[in-house]
Amino acid sequence: MADKVRARMVERLWYVGSNEINAPQIEQGFAEMLDLLERHLSVRPYLFGHRPAYGDFGLWGQLYELWTDPTAGALIEGRAPHVLAWIHRMLWPRAEGEFELWPELSLTLMPILTRQVGALFMPWTLANEQALAGQRDVFSVQLGDFTWTQKPQKYHARSLAMLRGKYAFLHDRSRLDVVLEEIGCLAGLQPRPT
Incomplete structure (x- = not known):
């Protein structure tokens, strides 16, 4: 059974973009995201302040799985103590106060949105x-x-x-449009001609 699971997952690596061409981008993007997220979470317990939001749950699942991997986990533990504390906190999330207002959040959230979402995710998904x-x-x-190369994914189009x-x-x-324009996502969210 282990051989079947391993064979299936190894074949999917190229499909999800994990290949020799993209490896440096994956490693660089992960390290950059850790640094940006570490700065953001150094002054708040959750992404949007003092209570968990949908964004916490969506991002946490990915980072929790990375943390359980020996290589990525060592990077998280050695490089991002506030991210690690957030990963642990999200195991039993609870409201510890209110959401923060945008002027305060934007100081450390905008670099994440601009560099990870606007510059990388949006061009990739389009x-x-x-x-x-x-x-x-x-x-x-x-x-x-970098040039990113992979097979297309129907899930991401949906x-x-x-x-x-x-x-x-x-x-x-x-x-919202002001922020989306600034991070480079507004055009990508416009309806597409059918």
């Missing part, structure tokens, strides 16, 4: 969407100084469509 629409088996996209739907549902987007 390229993934275009690859699926063009029925390509593999796509490449320039992310900073996730992008859901994000667009949630964005379109908002009645007053004026303040």
Whole structure:
């Protein structure tokens, strides 16, 4: 059974973008995210202040799994003590106060949103969407100084469509649009022609 699981997961590495071409980007992006998140969580217990939010739960699952890996876990433990404390705190999350206001949050959250979401995730997810629409088996996209190459993922195209739907549902987007424009995500959330 272990051989079957191992074979299945090893074959999926290329599918999810884990390959020799992308390895330096994965390592650099992880280290940068740890540094940015460490700074952000050094002054608050949760992403948006003193109580957990959807963002905490979404990000925590990924970082918890990374922490259980010996290599990534050692990096977290040696480089990001506040991230590690947050990972532990999220095992039993609880409200410890109120959410913070944007002017205070933005000081350390904007670098995360700009560098990780706007500069990396949004161009990647748009390229993934275009690859699926063009029925390509593999796509490449320039992310900073690197070219990222992988097979397209239907799940992420559906996730992008859901994000667009949630964005379109908002009645007053004026303040949100300012932030989305600044981080480089506003254009990607606009409806696509069918």
